[in-house]
Amino acid sequence: MASEIVIAQTTIDDEEQAKALARGAVENRLAACAHIDQPFTAVYRWKGAIETAQEWRVSYKTTTDRLPQLEAWIAEQHSYEVPEWITLPVTGGSEAYLKWVVEESSPRSTK
Numbered sequence: 001m002a003s004e005i006v007i008a009q010t011t012i013d014d015e016e017q018a019k020a021l022a023r024g025a026v027e028n029r030l031a032a033c034a035h036i037d038q039p040f041t042a043v044y045r046w047k048g049a050i051e052t053a054q055e056w057r058v059s060y061k062t063t064t065d066r067l068p069q070l071e072a073w074i075a076e077q078h079s080y081e082v083p084e085w086i087t088l089p090v091t092g093g094s095e096a097y098l099k100w101v102v103e104e105s106s107p108r109s110t111k
Helices: 015-028 067-077 095-105
Strands: 005-012 033-036 039-046 049-063 085-090
Touching: 005 015, 005 067, 005 095, 015 033, 015 049, 015 067, 049 067, 049 095
Parallel strands: none
Antiparallel strands: 005 049, 005 085, 033 049, 039 049
C-alpha cells in the first residue's frame, strides 16, 4: 500500500493562501491531510534576477490515483505563474495511517 501514497508539495508567499490551498484540497477529498510549514526564506532565480521571498510550504498526503486531480486543482487555485509542484513517494509507514490516507483521499469515504 505504501507505493500508492505520495507527498505532494507546493509553496506560496501568503499564509492565508497556504491555509486556503490546504483546506480546499482536503475539503475536495484530493488529499487526506495537508501540513503547512512555518515561513522560511526562499532564494531563487526568476526571469533573470535573484529573488528572495518569505514562503510557506504546503505538503499534501494523497494517493497516486488522486494526484492528477490535486495537481490540476493546485494549478488552478495557485497565484504563482509557475508554482512549485514536487511529489515524493512514500515507501513505508504505519499500515493504519496509510489506509486512512487512501480512504480520506477517495472521492467518497469507504467508512
